[in-house]
Each structure stands twice: as structure tokens, then as C-alpha cells.
Amino acid sequence: MNKYSEMGSLGTRDIVARAIDSELKKTGDKHVFLITEHLDRKELVDKFPNIDKKLKSYGICIGIDPVPVIPAAHYMVGGVKVNHYGHALVHDKEMPGLYAIGEVARTGLHGANRLASNSLLEAVVYSERAAKKIIENYNQNTLQKLPKNIPLWRADNLSILIEHSPLRADLDALRTTMTMDVGIVKSNDRLKRAERRINHLENEVNIIWERCKPTQDLVELRNLIQVAKIVVSASLGREENIGLHYNKDLE
Secondary structure, rough: OOOOOOOOHHOOOOHHHHHHHHHHHHHHHEEEEEOOOOOHHHHHHHHHHHHHHHHHOOOOOOOOOOOEOOOOOOOOOOOOEOOOOEEEEEEEEEEEEEEOHHHEEEEOOOOOOOOOOOHHHHHHHHHHHHHHHHHOOOHHHHOOOOOOOOOOOOOOEEEEOOOOOOHHHHHHHHHHHHHHOOOOOHHHHHHHHHHHHHHHHHHHHHHHHHHOOOOOHHHHHHHHHHHHHHHHHHHHHOOEOOOOOOOOHHO
């Protein structure tokens, strides 16, 4: 890590992830190794009991054995734009009654690169702020009652989705596309290829959507495709490398 960052192994996650990606592409290996034998095993176990338990299930002893490591996408740094109270904003104006908290929200606290463990602190702070603001603005007289006899959404004349294998195949294709072409190190050509593939997936899923009753898998896949399109579009529109967004064509 010393050749990638002055901070060595303490470099920020974007630098460490790019370093790992670079080494794996050079060697063709499936992972790199995290060496922990120079650290106190008891202290590691006390601080990371769940990691220790998980590694043990694979026959790996933290503090003794090298730990295989690869980067993985596991958090969205962005989402619904909100103010300091978690109130959703549209064109910088509050949308009545809509709050967003946690990974779904864009609070601005993380900047362009979330630091480890800050997501939990963000969720705690913003949930408290939102709750206080909702209580402060609560007015029984302004609440609207839901209309009675709401019809089932899109239920008429739609068939029941029997085969889920096409959805699983499309989900796998989406994951592969986002990992390979919209991952740690991007390029304009790869992003445009991802855009074409995602548009194709969207068309395929929409065919199912138009003729079948919604299921959880179908709704989630449509949502994932929409998020993927937004990420690709934002990546193509970004004209500078910042935080965890890195496009080698912008060097």
C-alpha cells in the first residue's frame, strides 16, 4: 500500500479499493491478503467479534492467518436530497410529509467518500432530528384521511408471474455490469457500454412488468435498474475525479 498512499494501509477506502483493483488486474488473482499477524489477536477479537466469528467459519484465524480481501459495493453514497432534518427536497423546496433517512438519503455529510462507520452515526443523528421536527410540526387538523375502498394497484387483466428465473438472470446481468463497468475504476467506454446493457435490461423487465402482477422480486429489480441508470448517468456527467468516483479518462 505504501506505493499507493503516504498513509499506507490507513489510506481512505477509495484509495485502498483502487490499489487492490490495480493489483488484481496485474496478477489475475481473485483477492489480495490482509496481514494481521503483527497485531494483538485478543485486541482484534475484542474489537471485531463478528468478523472473527465469520472468519472462523472459513477456517481463518484473525491475527494469525492472512485474510483474503476484495472490494465490494455495499453502500450508496447519495440518494434523496434532504435538509438538516431529513426533510426531502425538490428543487431545494421541502416536499410536504416526506422524510428520508439513512442509506436512501443524501444528507451531504459523507462528501464524495464515506468514512468507515459514519453511516450509523448519520442514521442516529438524522432519525432524532427528523422525529423532533415531525413532532414539532404535528397538527391533527392538517392530517388527511385515506380514501376508502382503494382499488388494488394494477391488478386487473394481469397474469401471475410464475417463472422467476428470467428475473434472476437479469439481476445477475445487472450486478455483473455494475461491477465490471461501473466499479472502482471507470472509463467512458465502459460506462457507455453499461448504459446500453442497462437500457436493454430495462426493456426486457418492462415487458414482464406490463403483463404481470407485481411481485417483490419484480419491483426490486425495476428499482435496481433505475438506480443503476442514475449512477451511470451521473458518472458520465462528472467531469472530475473526486472521492470514490474515479474515471481514468479524466486523469
